[in-house]
Amino acid sequence: MPGENLSRDEAHVRAELLSVDGYEVVLDLMSAVDEAEPADGPRTFRSVTTVRFRAATPGASSFADLIAPSVNSVTLNGRRLDPGSVFDGTRIALDGLAAENVLVVDANCAYSRTGEGMHRFVDPQDGEVYLYTQYEPADARRVYANFEQPDLKAPYRFEVTAPEGWQVWSNGVEESREGLTRRFAETAPISTYITCVVAGPYHYVTDTYTRGDLTIPLGAMCRKGLAEHFDADDVFLVTKQGFDLFHEIFDYPYPFGKYDQAFVPEYNLGAMENPGMVTFREEYIFRGKVTQASYERRANVILHEMAHMWFGDLVTMKWWDDLWLKESFADFMGSFGLVEATRFDQAWVTFANSRKAWAYRADQLPSTHPITADIRDLEDAKLNFDGITYAKGAAVLKQLVAYVGREAFLEGARRYFKAHAYGNTTLDDLLSVLGEVSGRDMAEWSRAWLQTAGVNALTPVVTCDAGGRVTELAVLQEGDEPRPHRVAVGLYRLETDGALVRYARAEADVAGTRTVVAELAGSERPDLVLVNDEDLTYCKIRFDEVSLATLRSHLGGLTDPLARALCWSALWNLTRDGLMPARDFLALLLAHAGRETDVGVLQMLHVQALTSVNRYTAPELRERRGRELAAGALRELRLAEPGSEHQLTWARFFAASAATEGDHQLLLGLLDGSARIDGLEVDQELRWDFLLPLTAHGSVDEAVLGAELVRDDTASGKQHQVRCLAARPSAAVKDQAWAATVESDALSNALVEATISGMQQSSQRDLLAAYADRYFEVIERVWADRSIQIGIHVVRGLYPSLQDSPATVAATDAWLTSHPDAAPALRRLVLESLDDLARALRAQGCDAAAG
Numbered sequence: 001m002p003g004e005n006l007s008r009d010e011a012h013v014r015a016e017l018l019s020v021d022g023y024e025v026v027l028d029l030m031s032a033v034d035e036a037e038p039a040d041g042p043r044t045f046r047s048v049t050t051v052r053f054r055a056a057t058p059g060a061s062s063f064a065d066l067i068a069p070s071v072n073s074v075t076l077n078g079r080r081l082d083p084g085s086v087f088d089g090t091r092i093a094l095d096g097l098a099a100e101n102v103l104v105v106d107a108n109c110a111y112s113r114t115g116e117g118m119h120r121f122v123d124p125q126d127g128e129v130y131l132y133t134q135y136e137p138a139d140a141r142r143v144y145a146n147f148e149q150p151d152l153k154a155p156y157r158f159e160v161t162a163p164e165g166w167q168v169w170s171n172g173v174e175e176s177r178e179g180l181t182r183r184f185a186e187t188a189p190i191s192t193y194i195t196c197v198v199a200g201p202y203h204y205v206t207d208t209y210t211r212g213d214l215t216i217p218l219g220a221m222c223r224k225g226l227a228e229h230f231d232a233d234d235v236f237l238v239t240k241q242g243f244d245l246f247h248e249i250f251d252y253p254y255p256f257g258k259y260d261q262a263f264v265p266e267y268n269l270g271a272m273e274n275p276g277m278v279t280f281r282e283e284y285i286f287r288g289k290v291t292q293a294s295y296e297r298r299a300n301v302i303l304h305e306m307a308h309m310w311f312g313d314l315v316t317m318k319w320w321d322d323l324w325l326k327e328s329f330a331d332f333m334g335s336f337g338l339v340e341a342t343r344f345d346q347a348w349v350t351f352a353n354s355r356k357a358w359a360y361r362a363d364q365l366p367s368t369h370p371i372t373a374d375i376r377d378l379e380d381a382k383l384n385f386d387g388i389t390y391a392k393g394a395a396v397l398k399q400l401v402a403y404v405g406r407e408a409f410l411e412g413a414r415r416y417f418k419a420h421a422y423g424n425t426t427l428d429d430l431l432s433v434l435g436e437v438s439g440r441d442m443a444e445w446s447r448a449w450l451q452t453a454g455v456n457a458l459t460p461v462v463t464c465d466a467g468g469r470v471t472e473l474a475v476l477q478e479g480d481e482p483r484p485h486r487v488a489v490g491l492y493r494l495e496t497d498g499a500l501v502r503y504a505r506a507e508a509d510v511a512g513t514r515t516v517v518a519e520l521a522g523s524e525r526p527d528l529v530l531v532n533d534e535d536l537t538y539c540k541i542r543f544d545e546v547s548l549a550t551l552r553s554h555l556g557g558l559t560d561p562l563a564r565a566l567c568w569s570a571l572w573n574l575t576r577d578g579l580m581p582a583r584d585f586l587a588l589l590l591a592h593a594g595r596e597t598d599v600g601v602l603q604m605l606h607v608q609a610l611t612s613v614n615r616y617t618a619p620e621l622r623e624r625r626g627r628e629l630a631a632g633a634l635r636e637l638r639l640a641e642p643g644s645e646h647q648l649t650w651a652r653f654f655a656a657s658a659a660t661e662g663d664h665q666l667l668l669g670l671l672d673g674s675a676r677i678d679g680l681e682v683d684q685e686l687r688w689d690f691l692l693p694l695t696a697h698g699s700v701d702e703a704v705l706g707a708e709l710v711r712d713d714t715a716s717g718k719q720h721q722v723r724c725l726a727a728r729p730s731a732a733v734k735d736q737a738w739a740a741t742v743e744s745d746a747l748s749n750a751l752v753e754a755t756i757s758g759m760q761q762s763s764q765r766d767l768l769a770a771y772a773d774r775y776f777e778v779i780e781r782v783w784a785d786r787s788i789q790i791g792i793h794v795v796r797g798l799y800p801s802l803q804d805s806p807a808t809v810a811a812t813d814a815w816l817t818s819h820p821d822a823a824p825a826l827r828r829l830v831l832e833s834l835d836d837l838a839r840a841l842r843a844q845g846c847d848a849a850a851g
Contacts, residue, residue, distance in 0.1 A: 004067060004090050004788075006138065007377045008319055011149040014062055015318075017097075018147060020154035021052040022186075025144045028161045029199055030180075032111065032120060032129050041069055042110040045118065049105045049145040053154075055097040064092040064103060065141035065148040067117075072106040092145060105145035114787045115268040115749040117142030118197070123265070125225040125714045129163075130200035132264040132279055134272060137320060137381045140192040151318045151424040153189040160184075160197060168199040171276045173217075173258050187275070188255060189422045191316050196274035198262045203227035207236045209243050214253055216243065219260040225714055226263070226285050235261060238299045238342055242306045245341040246333075249410050252417045255314055261302070265715055266750035268789050271301050273308030273330070280305075287716060288685035291645035293600035296344045300334040303342075307333035310417055318424040320381035324371045324450070325430060327385070328393025329413075331355070335394070346561060350600045351398075352535040353565040355391045357604065360455060360540065360573060362387030365835050367828045368453045371396060372427050372446075379825035382788050388453075395538035396449045402486045402536045403445065404438035411437045448483045449538075456483055458510065459542035460529040468525040474516045475508070475531055485510040489517050490533030490563065491526035494550065500528060500558040507536075527554075530563055540577075541570035555588060556595035565601050572608050575616060578842040581850035582616040585609075586625060590632040599645050606653040613657070614762040615804070616843035623659075630659040634666075642679020651680055655690050664699045684712050688720040696727040696761045719754045726758030734759060734767055741794060742778055745786065752790055756797035765802045772800035772808060776815045783826045795826060799833035804840050812837070 028046040037043060051064070067090050071083040077098055086093045092105065111120035111131075116139045121130045133140075138148045158170040161181040168174075171194075172185035187195075202221040209216040218239060220232045239261070243254065256275035267281035284298045311333070312326030335355070338347035362368065367383075371393045375381050401409045412434040420429060427450065435442040456479035463472045473489065491504040504526075506519035527550045532541050543551065551567055558564040571588060574580035589609050596602045609629060617625050633654040640647035658664055667690045669675025670682050682690070691708060694700045702725065709721045726737040737759040741752050760768065775798055783791045800808050812834040816827065 005377050005379055006065070006148065008321070008375060011151070011319060014147065015149065015151050017056050017060055017062055018152060019054045019056075020147060020152050021054065022154050023052075023144075023146065023156045024050040024159070025156065025195075026159045027143070027197065029131060030161060030163055032131055032199075033163045043120070044069055044108040044110050047105075047107050047109045047144045049103075049107075051101075051103045051105075051146065053101050053103070053147070055099060055101060058097065058099045060097050061093070061095045062097060063094055064105070064145050065090065065138075066092055066105060066107060066145040067139075067142045068107040068109045070108045072108065073104075074106075075102075075104040077101055090141075103145070107145065109143055112142065113745075113748040114789050115266055116787050116789055119264075119266060121265045121715075121748070123223055123225055123715055124718050128201050128224060130202065130223055130265060132198045132200075132262060132267075133196050134268065134279065135193045135195065136269075136272060136385075137193055138378045140195055143197070146192045148192050149319070150191040150193065150316050153191050153316065153422065153424065155189055156187045156195055158184045158195075158197060160199065162199045166200055167202055167204060167221075168197070169219075169221075169260055169262070169277055170197050171195060171256070171274060173276075185257070190275055190313060194272075194274045194313055196272075196277040196279065198260075198264070198277060198279065202262070203230065205230070205232040205236075207232075209240050209259070211243065211247055214247075216254055217258040219258065220263070221260070222263040222282060222285055223265060223715070226282060226287070229285050229287050230263075231285075234295070235298075235302065238302045239306070241341040242303045242337055245337055246306060246310065249413075250310055250417060251414045252310060252314070252421075254309060255421070256309060266748055268749060271305045273305045273312055273326075275309055275313045278305045288683035289648060289681060291599045291603070291649060292344075293350070293603055293645075296338065296347065296350060296600065299342055299344055300338055300347065300350075303337035304330045304334035307337070310413075314422065315417060315420045316424050318426055320375040320378075320384065321373060322426055323373070323375070323381065323384055324389050324393045325425060325427070327389045328371065328397055331390045331394035332397040346598065348535060349562045349565045349598055351394070352562060353569050353598075353601045354604045356395055356535075356538070357569060357572065358387035359391035359395060359538070360387075361576075363392055363453065363455045365832050367832055370453050371450045376824075379788065379823060382792075383825050383828055392455075392538060398535070399449070399486060399537045400434075400445070404434065404440050408438040409434070445484075448481075452481055452483075454480050455538065455540055456485070457540040457542050458485070458487070458531045460489070460531050460544050460547070462526065462529055462544055462546070464525045470521055470523045470525065472516060473520045473523075473529070474514055475510050477510060477513050477515070482512050485532075485537040485539060487531060487537050487539075488533040489520065490530040491520065491523055492528035492530065492550075492558070492563070493524070494527045494554055494557070498554060498557045500550070500554055502530075502533070502560065502563070505533065510537075528558075530566060532566065533563060535562060535566055540573045541566060542574075543570065552584075552588065552591075556592035561598050561601070564596070565598065568601060568605060575608075575612060575843065576839065578839070578846040581847040582612040582618075582843060583621070583625070583847055583850050585612050586617075586629060590628070594636045594639065599649055602646065602649055606649070606656070609653075610656060615801075615840045616847060618844050618848035619804075621847065626657065626659040630654065630657040630663050633657050634663070637677065637680075642677075643681075644679070647677075647679055648686075651677070651686065652689050655693055658693050658697075664694055664697055667694055668699065684717075688712075688717075688724070691720075692724050692727060692758075695724040696729065696763055698729050702728070719750055722751050723754040723758035726755045727761050729761075729764055729767060731767060731770075734764075734771070738771060738774070738798075741798070742782060745790070749789060749793070752793050753797070756793060760797065760802065762802060768800070768802055771798065772803045772811065775800055776811060779815075779826065779830070780819065780822055783823055788825075791826070792829065795829045796833065799830070799837075801833060801837055801840070804837060804844070806841070809834065809838060809841070 026048040071087045074081040141148045170184040171187045175185045176183045204221045207218040261278045263282040271280040307330040311329040317325045335347045335351045338344040415433040431442040459476045461474045490502045504523045508517045528547045575585040637650040
């Protein structure tokens, strides 16, 4: 990625000089279906861009952004410039600017196989070609020449020529068509990174949203091969529910005309908020049976992206420092919207257990940063789409709602939209309106929550008298810097039927290192104290000894699903922090997970259990614990209600944890029909779930996987097969996987990811040991030569985390010491992987000490 970066300082200088009045982008995509691959270089398409812009200082110089194999011509104000002189592969030098300027760039841009720019996908099922664009933070320049920064907004007109039989969409509605060329309506002023084109023989479904005088045409699309699985009615249902809610609470009509939603292949993200043309990963179309948690996740993403139409598209951050201004709000609004407007009224449980786990991890890495981050350049920006910007930011906004009140928060949002529509903002712009409506000191709140990093831990200390009454309940706050927390503290008692029920609750403002909750004095002695009950703030919950003992015996008896999720989350944090041995977490799971009613929480527990065995268990105990976990999973699978989503969840977990020959024989029997578990339907997706562990343990071979691909000859099937092939327990196979991902760029982004995940099997530590040294030899070259997205896949995915020993820590430290000038984003990825490894070793030490 040489020369592709853009610094904040460069962007600031350019924004001071330039104002953009509009773009006309003409794309010729006919080459997408050419049967022959080019003899030399990448497959390309023609892109002709006309940009009208003003310069504050006539005679000044600047540059436009473009990443393209070649440029045919560059014309500035009617003056032809020599492409060989002004274009360096990533930038076009613009000298002698006038007060008003017209730039015309005719280029040959490359189709992408990495999910960045104009991604081209050939469906193995039917040979059809599908295109879509993905730009955030700065890949629009791979498709057309532009000024690639969020604060140079402008209106856009797109004109696209595409093969016969194709449909084409962009941000605006199709305005006219002549032959194979479509012209789209001019957009409102938007940033480059949210412009979009989708083209191909997509299956397309339409509907309409109406609210008073407002009518919004709705569309949803997917590949033809997924049409039979596409439940567009449910997508439209959630979409309409979201529009109802956001129009009511934002009091600002949706500003971008139509609303299309495209589910596209080989997508790197969950989704992208392109106004009028939202893109999603096609995995949100379910080919087999899934749990309600999967539908909830999809609905959350739909509402998250819709919230961006206001937070991010209508009002956009000036630079990526304030990325949180859109992502934190959208993440909060995703869960808020689910609870307020849809059937997923327990979404805050999912948020507490799953989403915040992402935040806690990110906030304890050495790369942690304030929610308002210091983003020096585009590489920094790419890595800051993280658990802090999204989930911690959303949790802090949830705390802000408790702090200023719901109506004040929403009124602040309404004023923010009206004051800054189609503009760009910073933190101060938001704080000023929130201060106006709430009367609170938002500067102090911002310093505590947005401008400092790290997570605090809250621990209850309970003192009782001889009669069993609370004389004092205090909350201790630990962390680098105490913050103000609005919390609810719940007291729970154990009933005679084994249920844990709350009998007292008090809200308090926790500040400083010790806060007494006076309202709870005089209460009967609790069996469990839950600080941050109802999950009002962002913190790690700790327990007193009595509460912890209660949870060991009666966690499954907690009747409130949110309280139960908070306790599971707290126990997992204790395990990650090396304060509770993995042995104890696994014992809690085996004792109580079978009673967990929330399937999303259960799925998260299964992920954490596998991490506990594979990463946090002492090496000498790992095999035995793995067998115990698989036995427990099989027991719960047989006990689960036939045909239920819990049964499906336990079936997947049993496959992932299968540890013995008997386990593998049962999986083989379920695949060939010789074994049966009442109610369990082994559909195609579940078949692949079973085949991966069987392949990793050598129970099936390449021929079996080939036959399965014949059975499921689809894009999804191909990804599954590639993952399984890389999982085979063979040194030659691992060499092939390494070469395919590190030494070659032939694989698409999705197949790179599948190959790496298949290669890295926790049961194959010995086979993978040979790649530890090779990793450190190649990562700087990979980072320099490959796209950012592929670089992230390789650097994160191939880090030798399974070589969990002090020697790997030393090797990583040695690389960091000897490469002080490596790209900061690359060093960050390596440093984060090192921290995860060091945490695993501490947890293993805790587990070994416990025996």
